[in-house]
Amino acid sequence: MKATFRKSMIWLHTYLGVILGWLLFAIFFTGTLSYFTPEMTRYLMPERGHISQSQQSMIAHSFAYLGTHAGEADQWRIALPSERSAHWSVQWREGKQRRTVTFNNQLAASENETETKGGLFFRNFHYTLQLRGYGGRYIAGIAAMAMLLAIFTGIYTHRRFFKDFFTLRSQKLQKWTTDFHALAGILTIPFCIMICLSGIFIYAIMYLPYTANANFEKGERGVNSQIIPSLPNLALTEKVTGDDYLSNVQPPVPNYAHILETIANQWREANPIARITVEGVGYKDSRVIVERSKATTVSTRADRLVFETYTGNPLKGYDDETLPAQVRRILYGLHQANFAPIAMRWLLFGLGILGCALIATGNIIWVAQRKKSARQNPFTLALVEKGNVVAVAGLILASLSFFIANKLIGYNVAGRAQFEVNAFFTVWALSAVHAFWRAKAAVAWKEQFALASGLCFFTVVIELVLFRDRIVNSIENLDSVYLSFIPAFFISGIILYWAAKKIGLRIIKAEIATKSTKPSTCVRKEQK
Amino acid sequence: MITLVFLLQLLGFLCLMLAMNKHAKQAGNSRILTQVLRVLPSSLFTKLIGWMLLIASLCLAMASIEITSIAMVWWCCTLSAALLSIALYFSSLP
Amino acid sequence: MNNNVDIALRSIAAILGGYAVSALTSFYFAFIFFHTFKQQEGVAILSGSMASYFVFFALFIASFAIKRTLKWCAFLIAFSAILALALPLVSPLSNPL
Numbered sequence: 001m002k003a004t005f006r007k008s009m010i011w012l013h014t015y016l017g018v019i020l021g022w023l024l025f026a027i028f029f030t031g032t033l034s035y036f037t038p039e040m041t042r043y044l045m046p047e048r049g050h051i052s053q054s055q056q057s058m059i060a061h062s063f064a065y066l067g068t069h070a071g072e073a074d075q076w077r078i079a080l081p082s083e084r085s086a087h088w089s090v091q092w093r094e095g096k097q098r099r100t101v102t103f104n105n106q107l108a109a110s111e112n113e114t115e116t117k118g119g120l121f122f123r124n125f126h127y128t129l130q131l132r133g134y135g136g137r138y139i140a141g142i143a144a145m146a147m148l149l150a151i152f153t154g155i156y157t158h159r160r161f162f163k164d165f166f167t168l169r170s171q172k173l174q175k176w177t178t179d180f181h182a183l184a185g186i187l188t189i190p191f192c193i194m195i196c197l198s199g200i201f202i203y204a205i206m207y208l209p210y211t212a213n214a215n216f217e218k219g220e221r222g223v224n225s226q227i228i229p230s231l232p233n234l235a236l237t238e239k240v241t242g243d244d245y246l247s248n249v250q251p252p253v254p255n256y257a258h259i260l261e262t263i264a265n266q267w268r269e270a271n272p273i274a275r276i277t278v279e280g281v282g283y284k285d286s287r288v289i290v291e292r293s294k295a296t297t298v299s300t301r302a303d304r305l306v307f308e309t310y311t312g313n314p315l316k317g318y319d320d321e322t323l324p325a326q327v328r329r330i331l332y333g334l335h336q337a338n339f340a341p342i343a344m345r346w347l348l349f350g351l352g353i354l355g356c357a358l359i360a361t362g363n364i365i366w367v368a369q370r371k372k373s374a375r376q377n378p379f380t381l382a383l384v385e386k387g388n389v390v391a392v393a394g395l396i397l398a399s400l401s402f403f404i405a406n407k408l409i410g411y412n413v414a415g416r417a418q419f420e421v422n423a424f425f426t427v428w429a430l431s432a433v434h435a436f437w438r439a440k441a442a443v444a445w446k447e448q449f450a451l452a453s454g455l456c457f458f459t460v461v462i463e464l465v466l467f468r469d470r471i472v473n474s475i476e477n478l479d480s481v482y483l484s485f486i487p488a489f490f491i492s493g494i495i496l497y498w499a500a501k502k503i504g505l506r507i508i509k510a511e512i513a514t515k516s517t518k519p520s521t522c523v524r525k526e527q528k
Numbered sequence: 529m530i531t532l533v534f535l536l537q538l539l540g541f542l543c544l545m546l547a548m549n550k551h552a553k554q555a556g557n558s559r560i561l562t563q564v565l566r567v568l569p570s571s572l573f574t575k576l577i578g579w580m581l582l583i584a585s586l587c588l589a590m591a592s593i594e595i596t597s598i599a600m601v602w603w604c605c606t607l608s609a610a611l612l613s614i615a616l617y618f619s620s621l622p
Numbered sequence: 623m624n625n626n627v628d629i630a631l632r633s634i635a636a637i638l639g640g641y642a643v644s645a646l647t648s649f650y651f652a653f654i655f656f657h658t659f660k661q662q663e664g665v666a667i668l669s670g671s672m673a674s675y676f677v678f679f680a681l682f683i684a685s686f687a688i689k690r691t692l693k694w695c696a697f698l699i700a701f702s703a704i705l706a707l708a709l710p711l712v713s714p715l716s717n718p719l
Contacts, residue, residue, distance in 0.1 A: 208644065
């Protein structure tokens with residue numbers, strides 16, 4: 001298309017970036033925030049405090065509670081808290097209704113938690129784009145493939161990077177931005193390739209369902225039922241009586257002591273259990289499925305052990321998955337990074353932010369270059385220039401508004417979860433109005449970054465004023481996950497303030513430059 | 529251990545940068561790096577040392593972390609961090 | 623050829639042509655995985671789908687790299703037609719023609 005392959009790739013890189021840059025930024029930004037989904041949920045729900053109970057005592061208490069309150073249910077579920085989530089709950093089904101009870105560190109039970117989407121809002125947004133049905137997943141898949149193409153074409157543009165390390169030239173902003181774009185691109189090559197490839201493979205069959213539909217009546221569901229190992233169906237004919245196992249205890253209690261002992265020999269890490277499911281409660285052939293935490297595997301499927309519920313004897317368990325299914329699970333696991341310890345999580349977050357900066361600087365460079373060359377249609381140039389503000393600064397403002405809405409809306413307000421989401425989209429829309437109303441995009445950037453900085457500091461202030469008790473409790477209990485949000489918002493505020501200030505200085509410099517090129521009236525008068 | 533992996537990668541990238549003429553000239557502006565340059569042998573040898581340090585960091589990561597896949601993720605993350613650090617350092621030199 | 627028409631044709635070739643060919647090749651990949659590697663149907667379908675994305679990627683890049691757009695479009699149409707016509711030979715997996 002262009003004279004050489006390299007020039008064609010540069011052209012393709014430019015247009016992929018310009019057309020899909022905003023969508024990619026939204027997906028990357030909310031995806032990066034999703035590295036801290038359970039932590040954010042914990043921050044946004046004041047009742048989720050640090051839990052220091054041992055797994056043994058939590059399991060004992062859970063089974064005691066379920067035995068008393070859910071004796072008639074046929075399935076029990078116990079979700080143990082991780083260091084990140086502090087969410088300990090039990091769940092069972094009563095007829096058609098599912099009941100969930102959450103426990104805190106003092107073993108108090110509650111069925112009423114703060115109604116909020118929490119961190120899941122950002123995580124779900126990043127692959128559903130808040131669209132109904134599966135539309136968002138298809139669009140996210142297209143974006144992932146476009147990003148892979150953009151990475152390849154971008155690498156080809158700078159394919160000499162092994163011979164020449166990139167540094168940042170600070171003299172001119174445009175050169176600095178281009179250098180930063182190249183540097184960020186190189187730093188995030190393995191990360192972005194892994195994220196985009198795994199993003200596509202999570203829904204590999206959904207995007208190309210034709211073979212599944214041709215071979216299975218239920219299409220993708222049929223494929224999944226074949227490749228995902230499952231346990232045999234339970235007969236559930238004979239009920240357990242007190243005489244059989246534990247002496248005269250009604251209702252009969254699962255032999256979890258024996259199960260925990262077996263597990264401790266096989267899973268050696270601290271707090272190895274993530275979830276326990278009991279199927280066929282009250283029957284002789286009932287089984288317990290214990291799921292391991294994801295700290296020891298990259299895959300999205302952690303180990304599971306299966307036991308007879310009332311004897312504690314181990315059962316056969318799940319078959320291993322086939323290699324292609326494991327490959328997909330490993331990629332899925334890499335994408336979600338549930339295995340990542342805190343330091344690695346921050347590194348991945350940093351890489352995610354670099355990826356966001358990569359996309360944002362790409363679009364900014366496009367605008368700057370087109371302005372210089374003056375060959376671009378002024379309408380599309382203005383659209384992209386202002387749209388960049390909305391896509392980047394607007395999204396940051398909207399995300400901060402979500403947090404602030406959560407903190408300010410009362411606990412008991414009905415439908416508060418929807419109000420938080422509405423705040424997000426309303427602020428994003430207002431950012432668009434502001435960006436297009438402001439004559440100069442640079443001024444819009446400055447003002448929106450300054451506002452974002454203010455909102456970050458405001459979040460800190462709200463926390464310190466309205467949630468003092470929680471802060472005091474957290475300091476006593478060393479709840480570092482919750483407490484770390486305060487300095488995180490503070491530092492974000494400082495960074496956004498610095499960015500706004502830099503842009504402000506550039507605006508002033510540009511104004512001085514334009515004024516000094518105009519001939520002064522005094523000189524003219526003298527010449528007369 | 530991860531810190532040691534990171535340090536090895538930092539040194540590896542430093543050697544690779546110094547092996548390039550363009551960056552070796554920049555290094556003249558830094559007292560520390562000028563001393564380092566005096567010690568280092570020819571450009572080719574410096575490149576070799578750089579690559580060996582990177583490989584050593586990989587071996588250390590895989591040896592010290594039980595699960596290979598998690599070790600690989602650690603190594604890739606610290607690699608980007610090390611490259612960013614070196615790039616920022618050289619950018620700050622006049 | 624007018625530059626805009628050229629770009630439009632290449633885009634259609636890349637997006638629609640690439641998708642069509644990779645959808646068709648997913649059947650052939652599934653067939654290969656089913657017979658060569660003796661995978662179960664579901665596993666072969668998963669492997670085939672995953673492999674087809676690389677085909678899409680290559681075709682997308684190629685659509686913007688080749689010199690003659692019309693020849694490339696003709697090739698893609700012909701190739702898709704052949705793949706589609708021969709489809710009964712490889713699908714469904716358990717009892718093709």
